[in-house]
Amino acid sequence: MREELLREVEQFLYREARLLDERRFHEWLELFTDDVRYWMVGRTTRYPTASKAITTMNRHRHRETDVASDDGDLAILDETKATLGGRIARLDTGMAWAEDPPSRTRHIIANIEVEPGDSASELNVYSNFVVYRNRSESEQDFYVGARQDTLRNVDGGWKIARRKLVLDQNVLLAKNVSIFF
Amino acid sequence: MIFATFDPEAPPLPEYLGEMTWYLDAFFDRREGGIEVIGGMHRWVMPCNWKFPAENFGGDAYHVQWTHLSAIKTSFSTGVVTKPNATGTMVSPGQGHIVICVGPTDVGDPPVPEILAYEREIRPEVEKRLGSRLGLVNPIVGTVFPNFSMLRATSRTFRVWQPRGPDKTEVWSWFYVDKAAPPEIKEAVRVAGVRGFSPSGTFEQDDMDNWQECTRTCRGVVSRRLSLNTAMGLGHERYDEDLKAWASDFRISESNHRQFYRRWAQLMAAESWAKV
Ligand SMILES: [Fe+2]
Numbered sequence: 001m002r003e004e005l006l007r008e009v010e011q012f013l014y015r016e017a018r019l020l021d022e023r024r025f026h027e028w029l030e031l032f033t034d035d036v037r038y039w040m041v042g043r044t045t046r047y048p049t050a051s052k053a054i055t056t057m058n059r060h061r062h063r064e065t066d067v068a069s070d071d072g073d074l075a076i077l078d079e080t081k082a083t084l085g086g087r088i089a090r091l092d093t094g095m096a097w098a099e100d101p102p103s104r105t106r107h108i109i110a111n112i113e114v115e116p117g118d119s120a121s122e123l124n125v126y127s128n129f130v131v132y133r134n135r136s137e138s139e140q141d142f143y144v145g146a147r148q149d150t151l152r153n154v155d156g157g158w159k160i161a162r163r164k165l166v167l168d169q170n171v172l173l174a175k176n177v178s179i180f181f
Numbered sequence: 182m183i184f185a186t187f188d189p190e191a192p193p194l195p196e197y198l199g200e201m202t203w204y205l206d207a208f209f210d211r212r213e214g215g216i217e218v219i220g221g222m223h224r225w226v227m228p229c230n231w232k233f234p235a236e237n238f239g240g241d242a243y244h245v246q247w248t249h250l251s252a253i254k255t256s257f258s259t260g261v262v263t264k265p266n267a268t269g270t271m272v273s274p275g276q277g278h279i280v281i282c283v284g285p286t287d288v289g290d291p292p293v294p295e296i297l298a299y300e301r302e303i304r305p306e307v308e309k310r311l312g313s314r315l316g317l318v319n320p321i322v323g324t325v326f327p328n329f330s331m332l333r334a335t336s337r338t339f340r341v342w343q344p345r346g347p348d349k350t351e352v353w354s355w356f357y358v359d360k361a362a363p364p365e366i367k368e369a370v371r372v373a374g375v376r377g378f379s380p381s382g383t384f385e386q387d388d389m390d391n392w393q394e395c396t397r398t399c400r401g402v403v404s405r406r407l408s409l410n411t412a413m414g415l416g417h418e419r420y421d422e423d424l425k426a427w428a429s430d431f432r433i434s435e436s437n438h439r440q441f442y443r444r445w446a447q448l449m450a451a452e453s454w455a456k457v
Contacts, residue, residue: 042221074221074356078375086255090383093251098386171351172225175389177381
């Protein structure tokens, strides 16, 4: 992978994070393709298959992965571009109380890896996020997890065509997810 | 769905539920085969007392147009408009169980065209199973006393409000669908749930902020000196023989709050089940 391309992807992701922290949500939405799927999968707590708790029972019935499946299971977010737009329109109504007053967020994006995508115009991009959210007087939350993005080159610029978010919590310790990742 | 208790003195479940069983059927037994649960569950911790969500799901019809107007205007299908002059009644079959009902012709389903079409299609089967009471009320959201709530409108969820001390509640929330529903309806219910009633739900987010602030406000020095006022619609409620429940004359009423907290106070003051 060319150094120049890595830099380009990094700058794209950093700029995207800044748009979110500056609450420039309409500009942020423009970074997505019309066919994007944007979702945050659920997590569970599972025993490893090698665990004595499992080996004493029927291990073949055990599903080891603690990440919910991409389809059919509950997710924390499961959005299209239209529903992301709906969420942003909701914030604009002046009656979206969970974000009134708004959260102060800081998106730290790290561990960026760039790999070739399924087609010549696409890249698979991995990154980690630490999102700090502070609101009102003493509310604060950390949302920490991984992103698996597909970036697509559209008319010479990058757009996000797929974003899977994996949050590192089983029981969500924040009271809600009213921000974007 | 299994109900259990550690209390050996507790009354048997049919007695505990009483006439609430019909209202539970109106959520969970509308079609042959009953319901199934969509894979996984939502668990999250809210900074509020458990009674706020419990009373909200069973009685708070009047918060919707203020708390949720932003979501009503921008979520789901914009082609479906909530009927502005919806009728309905607050219903309590007794023992603290409370249900919010809209009128029999008001929309009580997630406002997604395919779900509404599905509901029209299965209506004859539902009417046959639930009987003539369904021609009087359409139960859309409610609470089995004390902390089990269910919802049909907007999303199809049931949940337990697990108290984690006086000002923390852990939500255990599932989504359910008619077992006999086609796969595309099950998927429509899944996404309506994730998008509407979940930690990120465009409806539920704002509820949680309310409940948090209600809990905080109740801790104040001055508010602790005052009684909570739940007098809305007082005197406009009666026992309805056809509904087999206490019912308010108007949909905007705190009659169910009174039923819920009266039972709560009764149980808190009683030494044993025998004395209730
Ligand atoms: Fe609500």
